[in-house]
Amino acid sequence: MIKAYTNDYYGWWDQYLEGCLFAYRISKHASINYSPFFLIYGRDPIIPINISLENNLKPRAMVIDESIGERIRRVVMRSLDTVRKNNERAKQNQSKYYNRNIKNNKPIKPNDFILLKNQSKAKEDEYNKFLPNWIGPFKVLEVLSEQTIKIAIPLEMAINNLQSIKNCKLYKHRMAKLLCNNPK
Numbered sequence: 001m002i003k004a005y006t007n008d009y010y011g012w013w014d015q016y017l018e019g020c021l022f023a024y025r026i027s028k029h030a031s032i033n034y035s036p037f038f039l040i041y042g043r044d045p046i047i048p049i050n051i052s053l054e055n056n057l058k059p060r061a062m063v064i065d066e067s068i069g070e071r072i073r074r075v076v077m078r079s080l081d082t083v084r085k086n087n088e089r090a091k092q093n094q095s096k097y098y099n100r101n102i103k104n105n106k107p108i109k110p111n112d113f114i115l116l117k118n119q120s121k122a123k124e125d126e127y128n129k130f131l132p133n134w135i136g137p138f139k140v141l142e143v144l145s146e147q148t149i150k151i152a153i154p155l156e157m158a159i160n161n162l163q164s165i166k167n168c169k170l171y172k173h174r175m176a177k178l179l180c181n182n183p184k
Contacts, residue, residue, distance in 0.1 A: 001020045001023065001024065002016050002017065002020050002130070003129075003130050013129075013130060024036075025037050026044075026045045026047070030090060031086065031087055031090035031091075031094075032083040032086050032087050032090070033082065033083070033086045034079055034082070034083060034086075038079065039076060039079055039080070039083065040076075041072065042071065042072030042073070042074075042075040042076045042079075043072070043075070106170060108140055108143060108149060108165060108168060108170065109140065109143065110140050110141065110142055110143060111139065111140065112139075112140045112170060112171075113136070113137040113138065113139055113140070113170070113171040113173075114136060114137060114138055114140055114149075114151065114168045114169065114170060114171055115134035115135065115136040115137055115138075115168065115169050115170075115171050116134065116135050116136050116138060116151075116159070116163060116167055116168055117133065117134060117167040117168070118131055118132055118133055118134060118135045119167070120135075134169070136171060137171035138151040138152055138153060139151060139152045141161075144162070146165070147164055147165055147166070148162055148163070148164060148165065149162075149163055149165060149168065150162055150163075151163055
């Protein structure tokens, strides 16, 4: 998440850390269907937008007949059972997704576009962690062997035009991907 905010300013990652952590903690996670905040406190977080919306709708009701601690314990225990089931379902879905991508691994051919794993070192004022993982796209000129390809590299880039296939992945243009997923 931090990487998305620090594209141009790698050294400023610490300025975004607190906000990213808060967003992560209050967002609902797909694998468990709850936010970490809910699982710890037994309720959804109250953020300023919720307060202004609730003031327009209805006042908050207070629970009087039981202790707040007991209520939180009950809610969290009930939630943990659901979390276990959701987590198992998420593992199965992730496994299916992973296996689908592995089976459809297409060989690289001439005239394909590929992305290269970014192996460049960070400059003195940059942080490696926030550099892009992949660079490109680059056009494949020739497949020299099962392990090596020759690609077209712009002159200003100091990269060898012979590359190992293990450092490459096929480039999928976003528009082509969108059109394949949403046929009219």
